[in-house]
Amino acid sequence: MNKFIALCAALLPLASAHAADCKPAPLGDATLYLRGGLNNWAAQDEQAFEYRCNAYFLNIRAQGTQEFKLADEDWSAALTFGGGTDDQPSRAGSGNIKRAFNGEHTLKLSFAADGSAALDVGPKTFKPTPPQPITDKAALTTHFDSRNAEFKRPFGAQPAGTEITFTVGNDVPGLKRATLVVERRQMTGNQEQLSYEPVARIAMTAESRGMGTGFTARHTFTATGVYGYWFEIETEQGRYALQNNKDTIYWTREKGSMGIASVERLPSNLNRVRRYRQTIHAPGFEVPAWARDVVYYYVFPERFRNGDKANDPRPGGGRPQDRYQDRDVERHATWMEKPFKPNTGDGSDALFNNDFFGGDLQGLVEKLDYIKSLGANALYLTPVFRAPSNHKYDAADYKQIDPAFGTNADFERLCAEAAKRGIRVIPDTSLNHVGADSPYFNRFNNFPKGGAFDGGKINPASPYAKWFKFKPEETDPNKQFQGWVGVTDLPELDKNEPSWRAYAYRDPDSVTNYWLDRGAAGWRMDVAPWVPDDFWREWRTAVKTKRPDALTVAETWFDSSKYFLGDMFDSTMNYIFRNAVLDYAAGKSAKQMAANLELLREAYPPQAFSALMNLLSTHDQPRALHHFGEDKDLALAKRRLLLSVFFQMTYPGAPTIYYGDEVGLGGGEDPFNRAPYPWADEGGKPDDALLAQFKRLTKLRHDLPVLRHGTLQAPLHADDHVLVLARRHGDSWALTATNNSLKARTVSFFLPAELGALQQLKSPLDGATARPRANRLTLTLKPLSGLILTDPKSGS
Structure with missing residues (x-):
């Protein structure tokens, strides 16, 4: 014992010295994240x-060279660390x-x-502090489910003026009080700023609930x-x-995907709370009725088809x-070459x-x-207006078709x-x-003088000068504008400048009106989060005034609820759908896919949910076949692609086919996702x-109104491989099931009462039948397959 006491006495100074080395966190209560x-x-x-003690630690698993910053949730300037000259973090x-x-x-x-920072990357050695477990049974057995009418009603997005009832339930004694906290979300830009402002704290009313206690509160969202x-x-x-x-x-x-709640100790910083989201839209929010019946064909025009070789771009042509x-x-030199990628040795x-390859409107x-x-x-x-690049997002003239694509008359003819074929045309800008190479900016003097940056010099006399924010004090021309x-090739516009807004949408012959007058059925708007909300509100009014049935589509990649309040957009490019479905078809859990898609069903107004541009491939992301491993097993990749397309064609929203996917066109990151369509007469080999x-799957969608108009129910079954969904349109039903496993899977699940009462369900694709038994259905799904079953009325 004396030896033990002596040992402790000897170690005490060492422990004290170690504690003395520990310092308060230099960034206070802030939490830093690796963001890249x-x-x-x-x-x-x-x-x-x-x-921990004297440094910040993080364990990660990653491969290859990664680019990132260290920052807090809000990208606060004082808490954002980028790469310095020595590649060490620097504010x-x-x-x-x-x-x-x-x-x-x-x-x-x-x-x-x-105050200077240093970042060291080494082998994994850090052991994070484990979270303190909750043992409080009263807390652990308190329930809420935003998709269950027992806990919340009505379901999902609602018009302003709706009263919503919230209930939390507890299974055992011990829940003393419950408070409903309602806040209003503030989000700007590409999610850079995100916060919640208090609206109400409502003491919930207790009520008997078996052995436990329930608490209920109501709030009207005005x-x-x-x-x-x-x-x-x-408790x-x-x-x-x-x-x-x-x-x-x-x-x-x-x-958070909403649905069933989780419980955690109340944090000292309430910003750490994960809020449920509640969308409250304008009571009169309408989306064009035709939007839910759409199947899009999505084209990068320069790479689709060369109909007029006389307008092809040629070096030295003048x-x-x-x-x-x-x-x-x-x-x-030929249509079937690979797109060029600088610094890859392709010449x-x-x-x-x-x-350029020569694709055009003809x-x-x-x-x-x-x-x-x-x-x-x-x-x-994607944009067809005059611009120097092959992608045309660097507009040189918003009111002229690019001469490599044709003329304004060609757009009207298209x-x-x-329209003669029942096809609507939606342009993008x-x-x-x-x-930078435009009459508005004119950095390269390719246009008559009068640009805001003629020849690389600020021109205050330009009629476009107010469209941009310049920094004359900078000596480097690249730093004199944003x-x-x-990207200096893309000078950013001052969206609050009245003269720019007039040109964009206020004037009778504004860019927006000009092309609606010439046959466009709506607009897809690029990088919508970088444009102020009030701009989009005014713009939407201009669009709907000119053409009430025009469709407005935003390019947003995240949860886009804020754009579907009835005052900005009708639809968005649904990247959440894309990632969820591609990852599922590649083998990830059906539960993970369902969580992402159920969030959208709950957060988006149904009229917008039914109009979403449901993507698989895009010009900004690798094609679906690449995602599925086309370079390793092309046949398997195509099976996974067809599983994705089956899901896409049987799910609410507007299925979107990126040109060439339908004939097996692959390709990874830009520019290879923009390869030419493999026309047989150009030497290609379309599948x-x-x-x-x-074609079989698009026909299925057009033949069954329930697939286009039907309300989506909560999933009937979801596990690691199989997802079963039900759609209802009036008295018609459709049940869809998908299996992403390489093995057959058998599942059994309960049916909605109306479906369970039917004698027989039948597949409109192959005539296969299934018979419910006691309100349950058992299905065996083939590997990497989808199954659809309908009742006798669904084809009406």
Whole structure:
């Protein structure tokens, strides 16, 4: 014993010395996150640093070189660390930090006495502090489910003026008090700023509930907006937050898919609470009735079809389409070449987006019958207005079709010919930025003098000068103006400038009206989150005044509830759907897919939910076949693609086919996701068997109104591989089931009463039948397959 006491006495000075080395957290209560390409730049709990003694630590698993910043949830300037000159984190660092990873690592962020930061990356050595478990039975057995009428009614997004009833229930004695907390969400930009402002704290009324206690409260949501709500509960042992779950939603900063609640100790910082979201939209919010019947064909025009070789861009030609900024364009020798990617040894120059194949509007007109035969009835075009690049988001003239694509008359002819075939045309543009090579900016002097930045010099006398925010004090021309997300080829517009708004949508011949007058059926708007909300509110009014049935589609990648309040957009490019479905078809859990999609069903007004542009491939992300491993097993990748398309065609919203997917066109990151369509007469090898399957599935969607108009029910079954959904339209029902496993799967589940009472369900695809038994149905699904069953009335 004396030896033990002596040992303790000897160790005490060492422990004291170690404690003396520990310092208070230099960033106070702030939480830092690793935010980069590996997590879509989001602030996720999994990448939150923990402060321990004298440094911040984080364990991650990653491969290859990653780019990231260290920042808090709000990208606060004082708490955002970018890459400095020595590639160490710096508050002044505007670039990204780059590090190479190979498996599991520990990141250590430490601060010197002068406040400078150092980031070390080494083998995994840090052991995070485990969360303190909750043992309070009264808290653990308190329930809430936002999709269950027992706990919340009515369900989902609601018009302003709606009273909503909230109930929390407890199974055992001990719940003393419950408070409904209602807040209004403030979110700007690409989720950079996100906060909640108090609206109401409502003491919930206790009521008997078996062995436990229930608490109920009501709140009337009088104004449109996206609200947050959660519950503060109190037991004999403490106070807790009954809140949203921890599900990660693709591209979305906030966690939680809603549904069943989770309980955690009430945090000292209430910003850590995960709110449920409640969308309250304008009572008169209408979406064009035709939107839910759409199947889009999505085209990158330069790569679809060359119908007029006379307008093809050619180096040294002397025409506008033959020049890219201050040099010649690059021209592909044959249609089936790969797109050029600089610095890859393919023989191209060092510039991106300046190589051309010759696709144009005449090519689209020639292939309208093909597009109709595919089953598409809407044509979405990435920009076709004059611009030097092949993608045309660097607008040079919003009111002129690019000469490499044709003329304004060709656009009108395309719209007219498409209309004869029942196809609507929806163009795309950016009202957030223009091209540096444009009459508005004129950096390269390719236009008459009068641009805001003629020849690389600020021109205060330009009629466009107020469209941009300049910094004359800077000496570097690249720093004298703001390029969108730092890209100097894309000068960012001042969206609050009245003269720009007049040109964009207020004037009778504004950009918005000009093309609606010439046959456009609506607009898809690029980078919508970077444009102020009040701009979109005015813009929507202009669109609907000019053409009440025009469709407005936003490019947003995250939970887009704020855009569906009835005052901005009708629809969005549904990237959450894309990621959820592709990951599921690639083998990830059906439960994970269902969580993401159920969030949308609950958060979006039904009229917008039924009009979503449901994507699989896009010009900004790798194609679906690439996602499925086309380079490893093309046949298997195509089976996974067809599973995705089956789900897409049987789910609410507007299925969207990116040109070439239907014939097996693959490709990874830009520019390879923008490869030319493989026309047989151009030397390509389209997969006609795959095309036939696409046509079969689009026909199924058009043949069954329940697939286009039917209300989606909560999932009937979801496990690691199988998801079963039910749709209802009047008296008609459709049941769909998908299996992402490489093995057959048998599942059994309860049916809604109306379906369970039927004698027989039948597949409209192959005639297979199924018979419910005692309100249950058992199905065996083939590997990587989808099954649809309908009642006898569903084809009406």
